[in-house]
Amino acid sequence: MARSDDPNDHKGLIREAYRIDGITLKECRSIFLDWALSLPVERDQRQALTDLHALYVAQAADHPMTQVLAEGLQAAQTPKRRGGWRSRQR
Numbered sequence: 001m002a003r004s005d006d007p008n009d010h011k012g013l014i015r016e017a018y019r020i021d022g023i024t025l026k027e028c029r030s031i032f033l034d035w036a037l038s039l040p041v042e043r044d045q046r047q048a049l050t051d052l053h054a055l056y057v058a059q060a061a062d063h064p065m066t067q068v069l070a071e072g073l074q075a076a077q078t079p080k081r082r083g084g085w086r087s088r089q090r
Helices: 013-019 025-038 045-057 065-078
Strands: none
Touching: 013 025, 013 045, 025 045, 025 065, 045 065
């Protein structure tokens, strides 16, 4: 696997997904999961997603990876509900 100079995609996983002819949405989601798990801890995932989406949406708006990046952005921006006993102790 070729390394990348892009700090948002240091393993080149997202870049390579765009190069695979006929890649499916399911395959893109699998690649995205690998990307998310391998992103360095010090790298802000939301910012990395924003940067990658901005880079690729203009080049390949109809690509399934673009859809996966958009879904990731949506999930990253959705506030998480705090549940359990802490939310009920008010």
